[in-house]
Each structure stands twice: as structure tokens, then as C-alpha cells.
Amino acid sequence: MKLFLFFLSLSVFSFDPEAAKQKNEMPLEIKDMKIIEKLGEKIPLDLNFKNEDGKNISLSEIFSKGKPVLLTIIYYRCPTLCGYHMVGIQNTLKDLNFNVGEEFQYVAVSMDQNETPDLAKVKRKSFIDDYSKSKKERTNTDGWYFLTGNETSIKKLADSVGFPYRYNIGLKQWIHPAVAYIITPEGKVSRYLHGIAFDAKDLKLSLIEAASGKIGNFIDQFTMYCFKFDPDKNKYVIYAVNIMKIGGALTVLLLSIFLYSFWQTQVKKNLIQGEN
16 A cells, blocks of 8 residues: 555656666656755745635735644646645545634645636635535535645745645646645644645644644643654654653552552541540
8 A cells, every 4th residue: 555655646757667666766856856844934924825716815814813724735736646635635634523714724725826716716615515525514614725826925835844846847747745734823834744645633633732732622632742743654653751651640649549548547547446
């Protein structure tokens, strides 16, 4: 399965995978397509784009709602990688028990300056309709942004999150990796989720982390304490140190309860013996 996804993710590039495998080297087409992680850096919120209705909107307007953002840079007419990536995000959002527009917002930005709001509108409707099938109680369409923009705004946003992309004239396609970004309510890059798809658990923990624990219930906060993001595995893993701390605290608590109960029993026995 992993091998299939590897070749699938490279299917937008003009090279022969079998030849690349035999040479045991990275194809020239993607050698410079390395994502540069810029954790903690702030994206330029003064950038302007057009929403699906063709109205100008700045990123600051989106982030003024004080919610973390799931950001993807794709293009709506992509015949390969973007489509798989968007399906992966759809499936993850449907499995997530947070709702778009309530706990967080979703922002998709086209890397193609030639794409129009009309195209973004169609993609947004399709995306929300599919999402709503599994979230029948949800009719709110707030918090969904499918944006288009000029070359300058797109490049500045891409550079701020370390996203590489380039147009291949021969294929008439954009060359780019598959990655989603978790952005804090203040506009800072909090987490990178690489690949076509990722787990709902990892997305949820990333959003809780980005919101500094302001979303989610007590169980979510407790889970966040027990897990730590492993960049090598691109997922949250059990954090042994915190588990040990919890175990130690529970041990002390149980021992204290036992000793208190034992002390109370002894006091009662002494009082009874004294009366006799």
C-alpha cells in the first residue's frame, strides 16, 4: 500500500518510475521539491485573495474569528495528486468529531493564478455536499474558504509555509508535494501533515495543540498530554515521559488514600481501646 501511494504521489511528474527505480536516484523533476518546515513562523495575514463568490478577502478576516485553520495549497483542476489529497482530507474531516466552522476553519488556496472563483465555487460546493452526507446534523457552511489569487499573493503564502511548486509546460500541470498545514488562530505555522492522507486523530490533536487547548473536552486535553508529535513518523505517538508522570501521580494518590484510610482506622481503634 505504501509503495502504491509513493508512486501515486509522484504520478504528476514527467518521468518513468521504473527507470528511476533502476537508477536508484531521485528524478530531476522533483529534486528541488523539498518542503521547508517553518514551524512557529507567521504567515502574512495582509495577503488578499478572492473567495468563491469573487469577493476580495484578506487572510486577516479569516483569522479574526480566533480559530485554528487547516490550510492546503492545491489547484482545483489538478488531474492527479490534488484530487487524491482532497479526497484524503474529505475522509479525514468526515471521521473527525470536530466540525468545520465551529472548532476550526478549512482554507484551500489555488496555486494556479489562472483559476477563477467560479471554479472554486463548484469545488467548494462539491466538498461541502460530500462532507454533509456524514454530518447530517450540520447545515452550516461557515468556515469553508476556497480561494484564488494573483501570482504575488500565492507565492508569498507558499513561501511563508515552505511550499514548493512549479509549472511543467510539457505536462501542462503543476509539480508540487502533498501537505496540509495547521495554522494557529494568530496565524503561526503550528504543524505539517505530510502525504495524501492522514489520521483524524493526528488532525484533532494538531488542532487542539494549535488552539492552545481552547477547543475539545477534558478527555481531548488529557489525550493531548499523553501524545507527542513525531516528525519522522508524521503522526502523534504515545509520550512515555508523560505516561510515567501520570502513573507516578496516580500511585502517590492511591498510596495517600490508603495511608489516610489506614490512619483513620487506627485512630478509631485507639479511641475504642481508650474508652475500654
